Amino acid sequence: MDSFECLACGPVDVRGSFSPFCPGCREPLFVSRPERSGRRAIRERAGSAIEKFLDFLPLSSFDPKLSLGEGDTPLLPLDRLGPKIGLSRAFAKNEAQNPTGSFKDRGTAVAVQKAVASGFKRIGTVSTGNMAASTAAYGARAGLETFVLLKEGTSAVALQASGIYGPHLITVDGDYGALFHKSLEVGGRLGISFMNSIDPFRMEGYKVTGYEIFLQLGRRAPRFILVPLSSGGHLLGLMRAFEDLEREGLIADFPTFVGVQALGCAPLVRAFEAGLPTYERLKEARTLAHAISNPAPPAGNTVLTMIRARAGRLVAVSDEEMLEAHQELAVNEGLCCQPESATTAAALKKLAGSGVIGPGDEAVIVLTGSGLKTPLASGPSPSRLHRMTLTDLDSQLFGLLRSKM
Ligand SMILES: Cc1ncc(COP(=O)(O)O)c(C=O)c1O
Numbered sequence: 001m002d003s004f005e006c007l008a009c010g011p012v013d014v015r016g017s018f019s020p021f022c023p024g025c026r027e028p029l030f031v032s033r034p035e036r037s038g039r040r041a042i043r044e045r046a047g048s049a050i051e052k053f054l055d056f057l058p059l060s061s062f063d064p065k066l067s068l069g070e071g072d073t074p075l076l077p078l079d080r081l082g083p084k085i086g087l088s089r090a091f092a093k094n095e096a097q098n099p100t101g102s103f104k105d106r107g108t109a110v111a112v113q114k115a116v117a118s119g120f121k122r123i124g125t126v127s128t129g130n131m132a133a134s135t136a137a138y139g140a141r142a143g144l145e146t147f148v149l150l151k152e153g154t155s156a157v158a159l160q161a162s163g164i165y166g167p168h169l170i171t172v173d174g175d176y177g178a179l180f181h182k183s184l185e186v187g188g189r190l191g192i193s194f195m196n197s198i199d200p201f202r203m204e205g206y207k208v209t210g211y212e213i214f215l216q217l218g219r220r221a222p223r224f225i226l227v228p229l230s231s232g233g234h235l236l237g238l239m240r241a242f243e244d245l246e247r248e249g250l251i252a253d254f255p256t257f258v259g260v261q262a263l264g265c266a267p268l269v270r271a272f273e274a275g276l277p278t279y280e281r282l283k284e285a286r287t288l289a290h291a292i293s294n295p296a297p298p299a300g301n302t303v304l305t306m307i308r309a310r311a312g313r314l315v316a317v318s319d320e321e322m323l324e325a326h327q328e329l330a331v332n333e334g335l336c337c338q339p340e341s342a343t344t345a346a347a348l349k350k351l352a353g354s355g356v357i358g359p360g361d362e363a364v365i366v367l368t369g370s371g372l373k374t375p376l377a378s379g380p381s382p383s384r385l386h387r388m389t390l391t392d393l394d395s396q397l398f399g400l401l402r403s404k405m
C-alpha cells in the first residue's frame with residue numbers, strides 16, 4: 001500500500017477517493033518516501049528508464065508490455081547557443097524524444113503501471129494537448145478504456161493528436177479549471193483513474209528525468225535547472241527527484257530550480273515577486289504559449305512553498321522572447337522544440353544576461369515537448385527560399401557557399 005503526504009500537513013492517512021489533493025488543506029499529495037534513506041539502488045544496466053530507478057518509485061515491478069519506451073532522453077551540450085549567451089556549460093534535456101513527443105509520457109507510464117496493478121480497466125485525463133495524446137497512447141498500449149476530456153473549442157489538430165489512439169474523446173463546455181476537479185469526482189464514481197497534471201503517480205514518473213540528469217552529468221547535480229511551468233506537476237516531480245538523491249547522500253548541492261511562465265499568464269511569478277505565500281487566480285491569459293497558460297495552477301501554492309524553501313526562482317518571459325529563443329535553439333543547435341519549451345532558453349538568456357547564472361555555471365534547460373507536433377508559426381523562417389534551375393544548379397549552389405573552399 002502506498003502512503004501519501006502533504007508538504008503542509010505531513011503524512012495523510014486516507015487518500016480522498018481518487019483525489020490528488022490533501023483532504024486537510026487541498027494542496028497536492030505526494031507519494032511518501034521510505035522512512036530509511038541510503039538504501040535505494042540505481043540499476044544502471046537495466047533495460048528501461050523506469051527499471052533503472054525502480055527503487056525510487058512506488059512500483060513493486062515494471063511491466064514492459066505497458067511501456068512505449070519512455071525516458072532515456074539525451075542531455076545535449078549547447079555548444080553553439082551557450083557561448084553566444086555567455087555560458088560554457090549549458091545543456092538541454094530533450095524530452096521531445098519521448099514516445100508521444102513530450103515529458104508527459106514519463107508520468108503517464110508510471111501512472112498506467114500503477115493503474116493496471118491496482119486493477120483499473122479505465123483511465124482518463126483532462127488536457128488540451130500533450131497529456132491527452134500521451135494518456136490516449138498509453139491507454140491504447142495497455143488495452144484500457146480511455147477517456148480524454150478537452151476544452152470546448154479545442155483545435156482539430158489537437159483532437160487528432162489524441163484521437164488517433166482511439167480514446168473516448170469528449171469536449172466539455174464549461175470552466176476548464178472546474179473540469180479538473182469534476183473529472184476526479186466523476187472518475188471516483190465510474191471507476192476511471194484520472195491521471196491529471198498533478199496526479200501523485202504522474203509526478204513520480206517525472207522524477208526519472210531528474211535522476212537521468214544526475215547520471216548523465218556523471219553523478220552530479222547541475223547548478224541550475226530551468227523548466228516551463230503550468231500546473232506545477234513537472235517542476236515538483238523534478239524537485240522531489242533531487243530531494244531523493246540528497247536523502248540518499250548522492251548529491252552534495254541542491255540545484256537552483258527556475259520555473260518559467262509566460263508573461264501573459266504568470267500568476268505564480270506575480271505571487272513570487274510580491275513575496276506572497278499564495279497566488280491569485282488570473283481572470284484572463286494572453287499568450288501564445290497555450291501549453292503553459294494556466295490561470296489557476298492546481299499545484300501553484302505548493303510550487304511557491306517548495307521554490308522558496310529551496311532558494312529557487314520563478315521568472316516570466318514574453319511571447320517575443322520565447323519565439324526568438326525557439327528559433328535560436330533550432331538554428332544553433334538543431335533542436336526544434338515546442339515553442340512553450342523554449343521559454344526555458346529565453347529565461348536562460350535572461351538570467352545569464354543579468355549575472356544570476358555565471359559563465360561557468362552548469363545549467364540544464366528541459367525541452368518538454370516537440371516542435372514537430374505543434375507547428376506554431378514562430379515568426380519569419382530563418383531560411384530564405386532560393387529558386388534555381390536544374391541547368392544552373394551547380395553555379396548557383398556555388399554562389400551560396402559560405403566560404404569558397
Ligand atoms: C510542452 C509543455 N511544457 C510544460 C508543461 C507544463 O507542465 P506542468 O503542467 O506539469 O507544469 C506542459 C503542460 O502541459 C507542456 O505541455
Ligand SMILES: [Zn+2]
Binds near residue numbers: 008009022
Ligand atoms: Zn495538507
